[in-house]
Amino acid sequence: MARAHRRHTPLPEATALDLRYGLLALAYLAMIFWLTSRPELGIAAHDLGVRLARSLHHVPLYAGLGFFLLQAISRGEALAGQRLRRAAFTFVGAGAFAALAEWHQVYVPGRDPSLTNFLLDLVGIAGVLLVCWLGTEGDKGVGGGS
Numbered sequence: 001m002a003r004a005h006r007r008h009t010p011l012p013e014a015t016a017l018d019l020r021y022g023l024l025a026l027a028y029l030a031m032i033f034w035l036t037s038r039p040e041l042g043i044a045a046h047d048l049g050v051r052l053a054r055s056l057h058h059v060p061l062y063a064g065l066g067f068f069l070l071q072a073i074s075r076g077e078a079l080a081g082q083r084l085r086r087a088a089f090t091f092v093g094a095g096a097f098a099a100l101a102e103w104h105q106v107y108v109p110g111r112d113p114s115l116t117n118f119l120l121d122l123v124g125i126a127g128v129l130l131v132c133w134l135g136t137e138g139d140k141g142v143g144g145g146s
Contacts, residue, residue: 021071028068029097032061036101040110055117062124066094070132079129079136087129094125 070078070090079086098121105111 016075018072018075021068021076025065025068025072028065032065032097032101033104036105036111037108039108052116055114055120058117058120059124059127062094062098062121063128064124065097066090066125066128067132069094070129077136078132083133083136087133090129091122091125095122098122098125 070086073089074080074082074086098118101121102113102118105113
């Protein structure tokens, strides 16, 4: 009897994940969840400038999440290929987590969800995508190579 040969078919590039960055992204998500689960320190800030200054850490925090998520879905190649698809997936995925993290704070004593914090989260995600977009030579086709 002849043995049936199985052909190894590699995963399409769009679905391949980098395990290292995937684990880092999961650890980063867990860290953010832990941080958003901690009760507020109780320092009241009524001035808009003070509240904004206290919230600016959201920008680099979610830029880091966006970076790890982007690297995980691109096998460490950032936006070198399939630029638009990878950028959109990263923005939507990290943005969805940012929305869930803000919503989760409804259930944490002394914490409230904040639209300002959510918008700062999106600024951080968009910022890291912009840096990667400008700093990575991508596909030469129209639409960012899909």
